[in-house]
Amino acid sequence: MRIRSTTTAGVGALVLLSFLAPSAHADARKGDTVFTSLSFSKQTVNVGVSAAQTLTVTAVAKDGSGIKDIYGSKLVSADSRIIHAGSADCTRPTSTTRKCVFKFTLDADRTDYYDLRNSSAGTWHFTAEAAANDGDFYDLEDSAPVKVKRYAKLADTQASPEPVAKGGTLTVTGTLTRANWDTNAYAGYSGQAVTLQYKKSGSSTYTTVKKVTTDKSGKLRTTVTANSAGTWRWTFAGTGTTNTATAYGDSVALK
Template structure:
């Protein structure tokens, strides 16, 4: 994907920080990064593709989606926040960030980006005289193209980074293109269960079927998650907790099926522990009357 074009889309939000640096500061002395191209203009061309440090502004912390993995289905938009905590002796003026996927922030590496809308603006919370946390909302749309905050299956899991920036009230500037985050972007999962027959005679076989499916961002539909271990659990009538009966592996279509011997009234459910690309999910319970 053309990341310079995509980065330009965030100029309305993040460029507020970069554009706050006056062009004159770019020529104060030898060795100072040339940020003159970030001077205010009718339409910002693009944000920098390299790290920049002017003055003593530092980014000390980045939190994506409150530290929780981002789970996205096939239709509903998902709103997350990228929060950048920064410090400067004069205090923090603005800050923000966005997500990108790949090994290096370069045309040859970046294969996905999740950026704030042009209309988004940072919201900064002052922690003390020198430190603030600035947040920007990012809306993920699984139905959109990659250039419009959409997702494709190859982007599920880890490998996401944060492009962050902050300015001091004294117009110092820091830009970090590759800040790390452990947050994963995951494909939403569904899990069903059905125990039959109902009612059943004691000692007879109960067939417990179900299906494990997950969002396919390429087709915009849910499809079977195949060859995955799923626990079958049972809770005796009147009990407060479930116990694991056995582990069942989903078939080539994501379907689950096993049999158990009927003994007492109770509820069956399936439990999937999750993977790096797909979150944990638990089915609803299905009660069986044993007579």
């Protein structure tokens, strides 16, 4: 790991994650140095095409001789792109521990190396090295994953005709798009299974009606039989590189 110094700054609220066991493939250590806790402000970071997203990582390391510092904090993407922490705030809770809060900015709308690319989406890893006063260390490489995904959107559901005769046929349409980090624009997401759901008037629960696959432009179109008044909507479960999305529903009355 390349050692890199950090600067100071503040942080936000955290969502605690279970600290994973050291990876047999990449993590390395010497002596009794250990990371006692690790937490991320978000388990998944969904990034669009213009608004930057922030991820905060809090790491606590311990060694019997005390921790000199936590060095080299960075995020490594699925395509080996490296994002260094923009700031860090480190304290010493006890004589043997060091706590550092690192703040990262993820942005697809940049003109430098830190600009996200489509190939960057997927599982990222936080890496850092805790160095002890007695020369011991813990090199964290593979055991701190976080998901960074392309932001997806479902256009408002459209069902017609409105109102519809009982037993009549409704045509339900929609469009699924997702962020293209290479072009900084949203584009139709083709070949994706999207679920059509229905909620009967007076009910608070949606039920699955069918799954429909988006066409080459990300568009959705299907027909259903209208047996009662209610609301129709599309919902997308997401993928390993793209977040979930749910469209606003369209309420249809009977005539």
